Amino acid sequence: MMPPSTARRLCFLSLLLLLLLLAAAASATADAAAAEEFTEELLLRPLPDRKALAHFHFRSSAPPASAAGRHHHLFPKAISQLVQKFHISELELSFTQGRWNYEQWGGYDPMSTNNAKPPGVELWAIFDLPLAEIDATWKNLTHTLSGLFCASINFLESSTAFSAPRWGFKLNEGNLRYGALPREAVCTENLTPWLKLLPCRDKAGIASLLYRPSVYKGYYHSQKLKLKSSQSLGIILDQTLTVVLQPNTVSGKQLHSTGGQLQPSWSMEHLFSKKLSGKCLVSKSSRVFVEIEKGIVDNVDKAGSDVSSNNDLFVLSTAPDRSLKELDNLEVQSSSLYEYDVNNYNSDKPLNVGITWKLPLIWSCTRAPYHASRFLMGSGNERGSIAMSFLSTGLDKQLVDSSNDCSIKAVVFQVVPWYVKVYYHSLEVFIDGNSKAISEVVDKIHVTPSEDKLLPGTMEMLLKFPCSMQLATLTLDFDKGFLHIDEYPPDANQGFDIPSALVSFPEFNSSRSYPEADPLFVSPLLENFKEDGVVKSYTEVLLVPLTTPDFSMPYNVITFTCTVLALYFGSLLNALRRRIGEEERGLKKAGILNKRGLIPLLIAKLRGQKVDPSESESTSPASLPRSKLLLKVVFVAVVAIVFHYLSNS
Amino acid sequence: MAFARWVPGPSRPVLFFLLKTLPLLVLLTFSSAAPPAASSPAAVHNNNWAVLVCTSRFWFNYRHMANTLSLYRTVKRLGIPDERIILMLADDMACNPRNNYPAQVFNNENHQLNLYGDNVEVDYRGYEVTVENFLRVLTGRHESAVPRSKRLLSDEGSHILLYMTGHGGDEFLKFQDNEELQSHDLADAVKQMKEKHRFKELLIMVDTCQAATLFSQLQSPGVLAIGSSMKGENSYSHHLDSDIGVSVVDRFTFHTLAFFEKLNMYSNASLNSLFNSYDPSMLLSTAYYRMDLYKRALNEVMAR
Numbered sequence: 001m002m003p004p005s006t007a008r009r010l011c012f013l014s015l016l017l018l019l020l021l022l023a024a025a026a027s028a029t030a031d032a033a034a035a036e037e038f039t040e041e042l043l044l045r046p047l048p049d050r051k052a053l054a055h056f057h058f059r060s061s062a063p064p065a066s067a068a069g070r071h072h073h074l075f076p077k078a079i080s081q082l083v084q085k086f087h088i089s090e091l092e093l094s095f096t097q098g099r100w101n102y103e104q105w106g107g108y109d110p111m112s113t114n115n116a117k118p119p120g121v122e123l124w125a126i127f128d129l130p131l132a133e134i135d136a137t138w139k140n141l142t143h144t145l146s147g148l149f150c151a152s153i154n155f156l157e158s159s160t161a162f163s164a165p166r167w168g169f170k171l172n173e174g175n176l177r178y179g180a181l182p183r184e185a186v187c188t189e190n191l192t193p194w195l196k197l198l199p200c201r202d203k204a205g206i207a208s209l210l211y212r213p214s215v216y217k218g219y220y221h222s223q224k225l226k227l228k229s230s231q232s233l234g235i236i237l238d239q240t241l242t243v244v245l246q247p248n249t250v251s252g253k254q255l256h257s258t259g260g261q262l263q264p265s266w267s268m269e270h271l272f273s274k275k276l277s278g279k280c281l282v283s284k285s286s287r288v289f290v291e292i293e294k295g296i297v298d299n300v301d302k303a304g305s306d307v308s309s310n311n312d313l314f315v316l317s318t319a320p321d322r323s324l325k326e327l328d329n330l331e332v333q334s335s336s337l338y339e340y341d342v343n344n345y346n347s348d349k350p351l352n353v354g355i356t357w358k359l360p361l362i363w364s365c366t367r368a369p370y371h372a373s374r375f376l377m378g379s380g381n382e383r384g385s386i387a388m389s390f391l392s393t394g395l396d397k398q399l400v401d402s403s404n405d406c407s408i409k410a411v412v413f414q415v416v417p418w419y420v421k422v423y424y425h426s427l428e429v430f431i432d433g434n435s436k437a438i439s440e441v442v443d444k445i446h447v448t449p450s451e452d453k454l455l456p457g458t459m460e461m462l463l464k465f466p467c468s469m470q471l472a473t474l475t476l477d478f479d480k481g482f483l484h485i486d487e488y489p490p491d492a493n494q495g496f497d498i499p500s501a502l503v504s505f506p507e508f509n510s511s512r513s514y515p516e517a518d519p520l521f522v523s524p525l526l527e528n529f530k531e532d533g534v535v536k537s538y539t540e541v542l543l544v545p546l547t548t549p550d551f552s553m554p555y556n557v558i559t560f561t562c563t564v565l566a567l568y569f570g571s572l573l574n575a576l577r578r579r580i581g582e583e584e585r586g587l588k589k590a591g592i593l594n595k596r597g598l599i600p601l602l603i604a605k606l607r608g609q610k611v612d613p614s615e616s617e618s619t620s621p622a623s624l625p626r627s628k629l630l631l632k633v634v635f636v637a638v639v640a641i642v643f644h645y646l647s648n649s
Numbered sequence: 650m651a652f653a654r655w656v657p658g659p660s661r662p663v664l665f666f667l668l669k670t671l672p673l674l675v676l677l678t679f680s681s682a683a684p685p686a687a688s689s690p691a692a693v694h695n696n697n698w699a700v701l702v703c704t705s706r707f708w709f710n711y712r713h714m715a716n717t718l719s720l721y722r723t724v725k726r727l728g729i730p731d732e733r734i735i736l737m738l739a740d741d742m743a744c745n746p747r748n749n750y751p752a753q754v755f756n757n758e759n760h761q762l763n764l765y766g767d768n769v770e771v772d773y774r775g776y777e778v779t780v781e782n783f784l785r786v787l788t789g790r791h792e793s794a795v796p797r798s799k800r801l802l803s804d805e806g807s808h809i810l811l812y813m814t815g816h817g818g819d820e821f822l823k824f825q826d827n828e829e830l831q832s833h834d835l836a837d838a839v840k841q842m843k844e845k846h847r848f849k850e851l852l853i854m855v856d857t858c859q860a861a862t863l864f865s866q867l868q869s870p871g872v873l874a875i876g877s878s879m880k881g882e883n884s885y886s887h888h889l890d891s892d893i894g895v896s897v898v899d900r901f902t903f904h905t906l907a908f909f910e911k912l913n914m915y916s917n918a919s920l921n922s923l924f925n926s927y928d929p930s931m932l933l934s935t936a937y938y939r940m941d942l943y944k945r946a947l948n949e950v951m952a953r
Binding site: 097139140146147148152154155184187193212217 | 750
């Protein structure tokens with residue numbers, strides 16, 4: 001029999017153990033259940049050319065599959081199934097209409113680096129599979145995405161539409177595939193399934209602002225889906241929508257007393273015809289940011305006031321909850337962000353962030369070191385040239401020594417369809433108008449030449465430009481190929497597109513860091529800004545007119561051939577069967593035919609009169625036919641004149 | 650009965666008789682809402698599908714897109730969900746650079762109704778709308794990679810509405826100005842569908858010029874077809890919207906919609922009343938329907 005104190009101790013210990021086990025179990029389940037997160041953010045920014053940028057950012061994250069199983073309560077199941085089925089480690093799919101205006105809207109900040117995408121559809125994916133299986137998986141992936149997002153992404157399935165860059169796009173070991181469809185239309189049907197991936201869809205929270213006519217009336221809109229998956233971190237899905245809009249305000253055209261023109265004062269209601277009446281209830285955080293760029297901040301500093309939400313140059317309509325200032329390398333303040341927490345607002349007190357300008361202001365956004373653009377040269381349907389130009393924008397490279405060794409690196413990645421047959425040996429480089437040897441400028445080049453109907457031509461180049469250069473031009477000659485008549489699209493005479501080329505500057509980094517006041521929570525938007533992003537810009541899409549056949553030729557051939565055959569057979573049958581003059585001889589034999597002429601004979605026959613052979617002309621044979629001819633001519637002339645007058649009256 | 654005057658051919662007295670007795674049938678069966686027994690003993694009507702096809706490209710064919718989207722909106726409103734609708738649009742009108750009202754498609758110049766709305770899912774768009782893909786959708790013979798949302802997953806209990814609009818002619822329908830769907834191709838596809846038990850009843854509506862010729866070769870039972878015009882007649886557009894700059898709807902579809910806008914999901918209207926609502930003087934063509942393959946009397950609600 002145990003002493004009562006030992007028994008009590010044992011009891012107490014077992015109870016403690018039980019409690020510990022329960023706590024551990026509870027925390028484990030709590031960890032697994034709470035790990036699916038959703039955050040939504042909106043960033044608004046005034047642009048120098050009187051427009052406004054709105055950037056929606058939604059992030060859903062799911063823990064690793066082993067912990068959570070196959071049940072999700074926030075994360076879209078379609079995406080997790082996609083990742084598991086196709087073994088995707090990274091994927092980005094963007095739908096864009098419009099062209100990002102690098103001169104006005106900037107090229108050096110994280111927004112333009114991450115969200116300025118080429119027009120149409122761009123898809124790239126990195127697979128976690130052996131290299132031999134990747135092409136088949138890519139094909140199935142394109143079909144699945146086309147069903148999911150109501151777009152013709154399945155056109156990227158054939159080997160003529162995608163390429164496998166090694167270092168020109170993103171450094172990889174051969175498991176990256178890239179494809180672009182420049183002519184794909186983007187409309188509400190692409191946004192509908194994209195919004196259905198969000199837990200609150202477009203019914204609550206920041207996504208409820210998306211008034212479709214406003215979004216599609218903009219100058220640029222790009223919806224993007226980016227996902228990263230790993231065994232340790234699970235799946236992180238970032239959905240962003242970037243829209244550049246012209247706010248429709250009355251004050252836009254006012255002239256200020258000082259003579260300059262005020263920038264338009266706008267608010268969320270002007271942009272979207274709606275106010276924000278609360279957050280999505282399942283979101284972990286919901287914030288609205290207003291970004292005031294370095295250019296404006298410098299002007300405010302010059303005007304002498306401090307950069308608060310209400311200063312001499314502008315005033316924000318609602319007082320922000322917080323303001324964050326970006327610190328660059330030299331600890332000098334550049335841009336600043338004003339943050340609003342949507343949790344504090346609801347349908348009774350909706351949030352309508354806006355900016356009102358007090359003084360006219362002109363500023364500019366920082367641009368990439370070179371402005372890259374691409375155009376076609378040459379004329380005719382046989383050959384041409386692709387030219388790419390790099391125009392210096394005056395961004396100084398922060399290097400101590402400005403001797404001849406200073407150079408700026410640029411990486412060019414270009415995919416050209418097979419029917420534009422580029423001759424890569426004809427590459428020529430001109431720096432400030434002078435032709436240079438390729439080895440002086442091109443550091444590294446990797447070319448996959450095109451094969452007819454099989455592969456597009458891929459080119460990845462690393463160029464080194466001297467810092468003092470103003471303008472560089474690269475030219476490549478090409479021949480135009482022929483397509484089979486079945487391969488032409490229905491509107492073949494519009495031309496064929498060469499997708500945008502990507503130019504990146506590896507030595508320039510576009511990251512921005514905002515010191516976060518709340519150490520517990522990091523905003524995904526600001527996290528993206530902090531990421532090391534290489535400055536990138538996309539060039540224009542080129543439209544190449546190819547020779548098109550005359551599509552009506554099959555019809556014409558059939559018609560001509562049938563006509564020729566009909567004429568041939570008709571005349572053949574006539575020649576074989578008909579005897580010329582037989583009828584006349586028969587009539588003459590019967591003595592019926594006389595010199596009265598054909599028309600009277602016909603008339604008599606019609607009347608049913610018997611032709612009397614004894615009747616004969618008594619008048620002189622020479623003048624009568626002539627007078628008859630004259631009568632006929634006069635008759636025809638009278639009929640023609642009457643018809644002319646009747647038709648004109 | 651406006652139809653009686655216009656029906657040609659030797660079967661006129663028979664048709665006369667039929668048309669006279671149909672209202673009686675309608676009255677008799679109007680009270681009882683239960684549908685009659687199915688033609689095959691095993692199949693009971695348990696789902697509805699819609700395949701809506703617009704085959705014309707380019708801005709001046711705006712009205713064909715508006716036709717199809719009007720039917721899409723009607724069909725969704727009366728109860729068929731997006732998962733059961735295959736929508737094929739050959740071009741993008743709503744976000745077309747020439748559209749003054751981005752993301753909005755109208756079928757009336759009063760611009761009261763935005764057909765595009767906020768929730769539209771297009772399954773086949775642009776260059777994907779081809780005769781091959783259309784026939785693959787009907788017969789269900791796709792490549793293995795094609796996703797489920799692009800397949801017609803109907804079974805022997807399905808009622809399917811197939812609506813086609815575009816430019817057509819004698820025994821053909823033009824796809825994107827590039828290729829043609831012939832009437833015997835369509836008849837073959839429907840025959841395959843019947844053999845594979847892909848539908849219980851099929852209603853084909855065609856709004857093109859000489860539409861009735863497109864289903865002249867059909868032979869499968871259980872198919873009801875209605876076209877907007879007969880052989881030798883054109884189908885006309887309804888009105889021109891001077892703001893958008895092109896015609897926005899065709900006459901046949903306009904009158905069809907006028908009929909359906911009065912209905913909701915619970916109405917009990919019959920097809921016969923739909924057919925009676927077509928007035929040839931308003932359509933400027935004869936809406937012709939073919940019911941010889943259809944065994945039941947015309948007392949069925951479209952959406953049920």
